[in-house]
Amino acid sequence: MSEKILFVDGIGEVLLVRKARSRQLRISVKSSGEVQVTIPWLLPFSRGEAFLEEKREWVIRTRKRLEKRGLTRKELLPGDLFSTRNFKYHLEPLKSTKVQVKFHEQEQLVVIGYPEEASLQHPEIVARIKMAVEGVLRYEAKRYLPGRTRELASQLGYSFKALTIKNNKTNWGSCSNLGNINLNLHLMRLPDRVIDYILVHELVHTKVPNHGPAFKARLKGHFPDGDELDKVVKKFRPGIF
Numbered sequence: 001m002s003e004k005i006l007f008v009d010g011i012g013e014v015l016l017v018r019k020a021r022s023r024q025l026r027i028s029v030k031s032s033g034e035v036q037v038t039i040p041w042l043l044p045f046s047r048g049e050a051f052l053e054e055k056r057e058w059v060i061r062t063r064k065r066l067e068k069r070g071l072t073r074k075e076l077l078p079g080d081l082f083s084t085r086n087f088k089y090h091l092e093p094l095k096s097t098k099v100q101v102k103f104h105e106q107e108q109l110v111v112i113g114y115p116e117e118a119s120l121q122h123p124e125i126v127a128r129i130k131m132a133v134e135g136v137l138r139y140e141a142k143r144y145l146p147g148r149t150r151e152l153a154s155q156l157g158y159s160f161k162a163l164t165i166k167n168n169k170t171n172w173g174s175c176s177n178l179g180n181i182n183l184n185l186h187l188m189r190l191p192d193r194v195i196d197y198i199l200v201h202e203l204v205h206t207k208v209p210n211h212g213p214a215f216k217a218r219l220k221g222h223f224p225d226g227d228e229l230d231k232v233v234k235k236f237r238p239g240i241f
Contacts, residue, residue, distance in 0.1 A: 175205035
């Protein structure tokens with residue numbers, strides 16, 4: 001398999017993938033709004049680019065439908081990005097050649113600065129901003145989540161071996177059979193009670209490794225409003241843009 005990332009005006013970032021098993025050119029638009037062009041191995045990337053140009057209007061229409069359903073990736077714009085339990089994250093242009101991060105502890109503000117002449121739709125700029133934001137989130141997560149997990153474990157009668165902060169794309173946390181807990185740094189964007197709910201969810205897994213009746217009963221004992229908290233969790237996704 002061979003890949004190439006292309007930036008297309010009006011569409012944004014497109015992933016071109018050449019696959020040995022592919023028999024024909026194909027374009028897919030994922031629910032997140034990501035666009036992928038699959039190309040048979042013997043064809044050059046240029047054929048995929050030409051095929052994308054032929055299907056440009058279809059791609060744009062499809063992404064608009066997804067936007068109406070609120071499923072596409074958030075478009076970056078100057079201004080406030082989101083808030084965590086500690087900071088408001090703000091994006092603004094700077095007279096600089098690189099992306100910069102500035103903490104304003106008193107104002108509980110994190111400013112992500114980007115070169116004022118750069119496009120916020122360019123893949124390289126988006127990647128740098130994303131890396132900067134995730135770096136601050138990791139700092140927040142390491143400062144808060146391990147201690148809060150130990151506190152809840154002590155209060156509720158659980159124990160765990162190790163705790164790791166990760167940048168997972170599909171889940172908020174996990175617990176291994178050995179009692180090691182992994183937590184997503186994006187937990188910091190959730191309300192405090194929802195964070196606690198997810199932490200206790202993983203702590204319960206140290207005693208009940210599945211999601212069967214025993215697990216559900218134990219978690220319900222700690223959080224009688226668990227069904228409502230599940231609905232809140234579904235309004236978020238692990239990722240920022």
